Amino acid sequence: MYRVKQVEAGTDLAGFSRWLKEQNVRHRITEEDGGQVLWLENPDHAEPVLQALDRFLSEPELRAQVNELVDSPVFVSGRWQPQPRHAPLVLTLIIIAAFVAWFTGFGQNTLSTYLTMTDPRVHDFGTFAARVQALLATLGNGEIWRLLSPDFLHFSWMHIIFNSVMLWFLGSQIEWFDGRQRLLVLFIVVSVLSNGFQYLMSGPLFGGLSGVVYGILGYCWLSQRWRPRFQFPPALITFAVAWMALGYTPLSEILGLGRMANEAHLGGFLAGLALALILPVPKKAPPKGGA
Known part of the structure; x- marks a missing residue:
């Protein structure tokens, strides 16, 4: 074993040790001369x-985050x-989308005409x-739900499965770390802006x-800069932006993917970035039990 560092006996290294195990770093902590010694195999x-x-010892907020991560019931082997x-609101949204897809025959x-921004038959x-003019008339008739309902319309199993997987992976983290109210605000604001932008353009x-x-995704990526708490591969944002750019070319139709809701993607992404800038980063720790 390779001796790395000796720290005071009263320092709690349990969380750091569990974090090392999650990273597959073989190590050992021993007592020596009234202190603790960290040893590494490699x-x-x-x-x-x-x-x-050094960061774990000098930054109390980081130390708390590491301890929360390794103790959290939503992380398994660091994933x-x-x-x-743990994310009932996200699950509810996915279930609603699945029922709507079924009852509208995709x-x-x-x-489905009762769920579009305006009724295309009228x-x-x-x-x-x-x-x-059509949107103002529709809202004037009290059909406010149409600002959100296009979210739940899907046109194929692949369409709803892909969106549900991404919503579960990212949305569940927001609901857990930032709270259900924050996720609900994000859902409403992003829906109105992304749907509105797409409708006005097409x-x-x-x-x-x-x-x-x-x-x-935009919210998680930018808000992560101020308080790291979300887990997703860095390449995801690159892929998402590249996919969004692809939608503005004929390639998606050439590949048989059909036309994309490009303005909804762009409007949603910009709305998420704006909310990350406007909304304060939550300071509270995530809940320890199931919601």
């Missing part, structure tokens, strides 16, 4: 482990693996002015949770 790990240990009871029957949407014939997913 000396190549010494420099990064020493840097991590984010929540159960339904947007093929007349029930209103003209050929020009921007016509779309604005009309009511669109649907899906992808605008919300892009908003949540």
Whole structure:
């Protein structure tokens, strides 16, 4: 074993030790001369482990986050693996989307016209002015739900499965770490802005949770800069932006993917970034039990 550092006997290294185990770093902590000594099996790990240990000892907030992570019931072997009871709001949204997809025949029957931003059977949407007029008339009739309901329209199993997986993975982290109210605010604001942007640019014939997913991704990515707490691969943001850019080219239709709701993606992403800037980063620790 390779001796790395000796620290005071009263320092609690249990959380750091569990974190090292999650990183597959073989080590041992022993008592020596009234202190504690950290030993590593592989000396190549010494420099990064020493840097991590110094931060763990000197930054109380980071130490609390490490202890929360290793003690949290939603992390298994260091990976984010929540159960339904940990994110009931996200699960509810996914279930609603699944029922709507089933009852509307994936947007093929007349029930779907009650969920679009405006009813395409009633209103003209050929020009921007016509779309604005139709939306104002629709909202004036009290059909406020149409600002959110396009989120739950999906047009294939692949469409809803992809959106649900991404919403569960990212949305469940927001619900756990930042709270259910924060997630609800994100869902409402991002939905209204992404759906509104898409409708004004192209009309009511669109649907899906992808605008919300892009908003949540933008929020997680930017808010993470101020308080690291979310777990997702760094390449995800690169892939998402590249996919969004792809939607503005003919390639998606050439590949048989159909037309994408490009404005919903862009509007949702920008809304998520804006909310990350506007909303204060929560300071509270995540709950220890199931919600």
